[in-house]
Amino acid sequence: xxxxxxxxxxxxxxxxxxxxxxxxxxxxxxxxxxxxxxxxxxxxxxxxxxxxxxxxxxxxxxxxxxxxxxxxxxxxxxxxxxxxxxxxxxxxxxxxxxxxxxxxxxxxxxxxxxxxxxxxxxxxxxxxxxxxxxxxxxxxxxxxxxxxxxxxxxxxxxxx
Amino acid sequence: xxxxxxxxxxxxxxxxxxxxxxxxxxxxxxxxxxxxxxxxxxxxxxxxxxxxxxxxxxxxxxxxxxxxxxxxxxxxxxxxxxxxxxxxxxxxxxxxxxxxxxxxxxxxxxxxxxxxxxxxxxxxxxxxxxxxxxxxxxxxxxxxxxxxxxxxxxxxxxxxxxxxxxxxxxxxxxxxxxxxxxxxxxxxxxxxxxxxx
Numbered sequence: 001x002x003x004x005x006x007x008x009x010x011x012x013x014x015x016x017x018x019x020x021x022x023x024x025x026x027x028x029x030x031x032x033x034x035x036x037x038x039x040x041x042x043x044x045x046x047x048x049x050x051x052x053x054x055x056x057x058x059x060x061x062x063x064x065x066x067x068x069x070x071x072x073x074x075x076x077x078x079x080x081x082x083x084x085x086x087x088x089x090x091x092x093x094x095x096x097x098x099x100x101x102x103x104x105x106x107x108x109x110x111x112x113x114x115x116x117x118x119x120x121x122x123x124x125x126x127x128x129x130x131x132x133x134x135x136x137x138x139x140x141x142x143x144x145x146x147x148x149x150x151x152x153x154x155x156x157x158x159x160x
Numbered sequence: 161x162x163x164x165x166x167x168x169x170x171x172x173x174x175x176x177x178x179x180x181x182x183x184x185x186x187x188x189x190x191x192x193x194x195x196x197x198x199x200x201x202x203x204x205x206x207x208x209x210x211x212x213x214x215x216x217x218x219x220x221x222x223x224x225x226x227x228x229x230x231x232x233x234x235x236x237x238x239x240x241x242x243x244x245x246x247x248x249x250x251x252x253x254x255x256x257x258x259x260x261x262x263x264x265x266x267x268x269x270x271x272x273x274x275x276x277x278x279x280x281x282x283x284x285x286x287x288x289x290x291x292x293x294x295x296x297x298x299x300x301x302x303x304x305x306x307x308x309x310x311x312x313x314x315x316x317x318x319x320x321x322x323x324x325x326x327x328x329x330x331x332x333x334x335x336x337x338x339x340x341x342x343x344x345x346x347x348x349x350x351x352x353x354x355x356x357x
Contacts, residue, residue, distance in 0.1 A: 011334045014306045042342035045265055046290075046334075047306065049341070052280050053287035054307035058191040058200045060183040065176050068208045072175075075209070 006036040015047035161220040168215040179208055182228050189229060192303050193236040195288035203239055207232045226317075233300070233318040240296035249293050249340060251347040257282045258289075262344060290340050298333035305330050306337075 006029045009022055018026070030037040166174035183204060190203040210231050218227050251259065261282050291299045304310040304318065305326075315326045 010338065011331050013330075014309065014334075016306075016309060038342055038345065039338060042338045042345055043334075045262070045345070046337045046341050048265060049283055049287035049290060050302060050307035050337075052283035053291065054192045054303060055280065056191055056195070056284050058187050058197055060187050060204065061201065064183060064201070064204070065179045068179060068205050069172060069176060071205065072209060072212055 006030070006033070007039050010039060010043040015043050161224075164215055164218050164220065164224060167212070175212060178211070178224070182225060183208070185225060186228060186232050189232045190236055192308065193240060193299065195285060199239065199243075203232070203236050206235045206239075210235065230318055230320075234320075237296055237300050237319070240299055243292075243296075245292060245295065249289055249344065251344055253289070254286070254344070255282075258286045261286060290337065290344075293340055294333065294336050297329055298336055301326065301329045302333045302337055306334065 006026055009018065009026060026036075026040055030040050163174045163178050167178060186204045186207050187200060190200045190207070194200050194203065207228065211228060214231070218224070254262070261279060291302065294302070300319070301315060304315050305312075310318075312323055312326050312330075315321070315330075316323050319326070321329070
């Protein structure tokens with residue numbers, strides 16, 4: 001328990017914030033406890049290392065400001081050209097999709113209906129129009145039997 | 161505030177003046193997190209590029225210095241996060257000077273010896289190497305709280321983390337740092353006793 005207490009004293013706050021009472025408690029304890037002694041030494045050394053770590057200072061190099069401004073201008077130029085090319089590409093995409101839509105509409109309006117009629121004509125032997133209108137002239141001249149055959153598709157059984 | 165407004169409106173010379181005034185502070189602050197000059201410069205440059213694009217968010221309620229320090233903290237944290245963490249540091253990774261420094265600081269007279277610039281640089285290098293084995297958030301909190309003696313509130317203000325996150329992070333980071341140093345010391349003692357035997 002006492003080991004835990006000493007270690008938690010070391011970890012609860014920065015080493016520099018340990019007060020006199022804490023240090024006395026720690027020193028009394030580490031005299032008998034090797035584990036806590038090495039933890040205490042390591043905490044002391046960590047503190048020294050960190051102090052040295054933050055003590056190192058660098059000054060800005062002579063042309064630092066010029067370099068940052070140049071990078072800034074470069075980035076702005078890249079952003080500008082990028083946004084222009086983005087708009088250009090978007091406009092191109094919009095124009096080509098509109099052209100494609102117009103072409104499709106034209107195809108559906110002018111080409112497909114004619115094809116449909118032609119293909120319908122080609123595919124069916126008889127159409128209602130042919131039967132009713134196209135063949136009216138022939139049908140007028142036909143006999144009753146031929147007429148029935150044409151309309152019902154059945155030959156009249158000859159009467160016996 | 162005048163400078164910030166002018167810079168926001170595209171006055172390049174105003175922004176240059178901001179850099180001239182605050183770059184020494186930004187460099188000093190960034191140097192606490194990186195040992196290589198190139199990384200400090202990279203961080204400082206990124207800070208001013210970010211500052212330029214975010215000038216609109218600077219409302220002038222706090223100081224420009226405080227605002228830039230917060231940007232520096234976040235930039236350094238991002239750079240620490242993106243840099244590769246070192247695997248565990250072993251005694252064989254240490255230079256002769258670093259091993260000597262550890263040996264000498266184990267003695268009671270260590271604090272008094274701990275004076276010369278050369279020795280300080282050795283210690284700073286060693287600190288950097290030990291810190292590099294820890295996660296970025298741990299490095300940041302240790303540097304600020306245990307190195308710079310920043311309070312929990314100051315770290316909250318700089319990072320935007322909650323108070324409890326700062327406390328927990330500092331507690332864990334201290335433990336990790338202490339354990340890493342303790343391992344080095346234990347191995348040093350072992351190899352020392354082997355040498356004397």
